[in-house]
Structures are given as C-alpha cells and as structure tokens.
Amino acid sequence: MKLRPNGTLLHRQLFVLLKEQIVSGRYHSGDRLPTQDELCRQFSISRITVRRALTDLQDEGLIRNEQGVGAFVTARIDKLKRGPDFSFIGNMRRTLKETTMQILLMQVQPCPGSIAGPLGLAAGAEALHLVRTRSKNGKPVALMDGWIPSRFAAAVTAKALQKKSLHELIAGSFDQLGRVAQEVNAALADPIVAQGLQVEVNSAVLRATRLVHHRDGAPVHYVTVWTTPLRTRLVMEIGADDIDGYNVGRLLHDVRG
Incomplete structure (x- = not known):
C-alpha cells in the first residue's frame, strides 16, 4: 500500500492510520509497532515522514x-477503551468533570435566520451567542458554537459556566431537559475550526448539530459541535424498544438526480 499526497500531509496520513490500528485493538499495550524501515517499505514513504508520524503518536501519549x-x-490505550456512559446527561456530567472550558465569545446578537427558525424565534431576534472550547489534558477536544433564546439565558454567565453544565443553567436542572435532536456530518476544518481544535486546515472533523428542548417542549439551545477524530469518538447505544424507531437515527442522502 502506498500513501499518496491528497491534500493531507503524508506524516498525518500515517499518524491517523497507526492511531486507528492502536485504538481498534490491532496493537495492544506493550506491542511494538513495525520498525521505521518496515513502515517506509510498506507505505513507500521516507524515513523522515515516518519519524514525524511516530513523534505525533508519542505526543498524543x-x-x-x-x-x-x-x-x-x-498502557494508556487500555483507558481509551473503557465502557462509556451512553446517557446524554451522564456524558454532560463527565465532560464537566474531566475537561476545562474556555469562552471565546459570549454576546447577545441578532440570531441568523437558519438558527432562529429551529429556536422558534423571528429572524433577527436577539439571542445569546456562546462560542467555547473544551480541553482535556491541555488539548482541545471540542469547539462549540451555540445560540440560546434570551428568556433561557439569564442564568448563563462566565462564572456559572465554570461550575455547572450549560444545559443545567438553561433548563434550571437536568430533570427539566427534554428532547434532543442531532445531526452528524463529516466535514473539513475551516481556519476558525482548525484554530479552535488545534488541527490543520482542511483536516477531517466531525460536526454535530444539536437542538435541545426543555421538558415543556420549548427549544432552548441550538449548537454546532466540532471534534477531531484524532481525540474523540462518537458512540451510540440503541435500546431494544428503539431498534425500529426513527429516534435510532437514519441516513438521508442529499443526491440530486
């Protein structure tokens, strides 16, 4: 197999390939990777390319x-495969505990029409625009760009966000959260996303757009979350009662004939 330049640097291609083989269990804790010479021959790349990829893997731990x-x-790989808490609220609580947050923008602004509609607002109505990153062990794992209707944003302050989840502040408590709708796409990192996640421009990212509702049905948060597959995985669990339901998720093919 030969790696070819296709808009992504060769050493990053090798990095992603080897990381996937490690995380997926092809290589286990304590296993030795192929030698530099073997990797050079296998992928028809230079030794310096191999060294850069291995350095990046070491930097990631x-x-x-x-x-x-x-x-x-x-041995750290064993921790990556621990059983996840699949619940939405459980994930929010774990994220709050395990990550640190940096606010990039927090300002009341006119809401774009494409976002105002799902939030039940008139185009141009004001809403709280909140852009944040969350980091783990000093590395950004998520960039979040969200909008909150003004009537739900009173408790959202920079100080409060250091202690509580955003959704807990919006709804009053986790018990008051309702339906969550989500769409997930693969995307390429534009310069702003690349800067927020500290990845290369045009590198592959995962983009999740979520609409969170209050228990009474009112939409309270429209947010787009970008993550990098270098540091984040998407996991799902489907209950037996949901296996044939639309809430499991479905593929929509936007192809015009």
Missing part, C-alpha cells in the same frame, strides 16, 4: 519511542 529499540504502544 499513544506510544513511547525507545532509541535503537523501536516504538511501543503505551
């Missing part, structure tokens, strides 16, 4: 490089 011996998968 996925391997350790031993001079003259080889690259070994670290």
Whole structure:
C-alpha cells in the first residue's frame, strides 16, 4: 500500500492510520509497532515522514519511542477503551468533570435566520451567542458554537459556566431537559475550526448539530459541535424498544438526480 499526497500531509496520513490500528485493538499495550524501515517499505514513504508520524503518536501519549529499540504502544490505550456512559446527561456530567472550558465569545446578537427558525424565534431576534472550547489534558477536544433564546439565558454567565453544565443553567436542572435532536456530518476544518481544535486546515472533523428542548417542549439551545477524530469518538447505544424507531437515527442522502 502506498500513501499518496491528497491534500493531507503524508506524516498525518500515517499518524491517523497507526492511531486507528492502536485504538481498534490491532496493537495492544506493550506491542511494538513495525520498525521505521518496515513502515517506509510498506507505505513507500521516507524515513523522515515516518519519524514525524511516530513523534505525533508519542505526543498524543499513544506510544513511547525507545532509541535503537523501536516504538511501543503505551498502557494508556487500555483507558481509551473503557465502557462509556451512553446517557446524554451522564456524558454532560463527565465532560464537566474531566475537561476545562474556555469562552471565546459570549454576546447577545441578532440570531441568523437558519438558527432562529429551529429556536422558534423571528429572524433577527436577539439571542445569546456562546462560542467555547473544551480541553482535556491541555488539548482541545471540542469547539462549540451555540445560540440560546434570551428568556433561557439569564442564568448563563462566565462564572456559572465554570461550575455547572450549560444545559443545567438553561433548563434550571437536568430533570427539566427534554428532547434532543442531532445531526452528524463529516466535514473539513475551516481556519476558525482548525484554530479552535488545534488541527490543520482542511483536516477531517466531525460536526454535530444539536437542538435541545426543555421538558415543556420549548427549544432552548441550538449548537454546532466540532471534534477531531484524532481525540474523540462518537458512540451510540440503541435500546431494544428503539431498534425500529426513527429516534435510532437514519441516513438521508442529499443526491440530486
């Protein structure tokens, strides 16, 4: 197999490929990766390309490089595969505990028409525009660009966001949260997203657009979340009662004939 330049640097292609093999379990904790010479031959790339990819893997804490011996998968990988808490609220609580937040923008602004509609607002109506990043171990794992109707935004302050989940502040408590609708797409990082996630421009990212409702049915938060597959996975659980329901999710093909 030969790696080819296709808009993504060769060392990043090798990095993503090896990371996927590690996380998926092809390589286990303590396993040695193929040697630099073997990787050069296998993918028809230079030694410097291989070295850069291995350095990136080590920076991510996925391997350790031993001079003259080889690259070994670290024990930290075992922690990546622990069983997740699939619940929406459980995930929010864990995120609040395990990550740090930085507010990039927090301002009342006229709401764009494409977002005002789902929020039940008139085009141009004012809403709280909140842009944040969340980081884990010093590395950004999510960039969030959200809009909150003014009547639900009174409790949302920079100080409060350091202690409570945004949705808890909006709804009053987790018990008052209602339906959550979500659409997920693959995308390429534009310069703003790339800067927020500290990835290369045009690198692959996951874009999730969510509309969160109050228990009474009112939409309270429209947010787009960008993540990088270098640091984040999307997991789902489907209950037996939902296996044939639309709430499981469905593929919509936007192809014009």
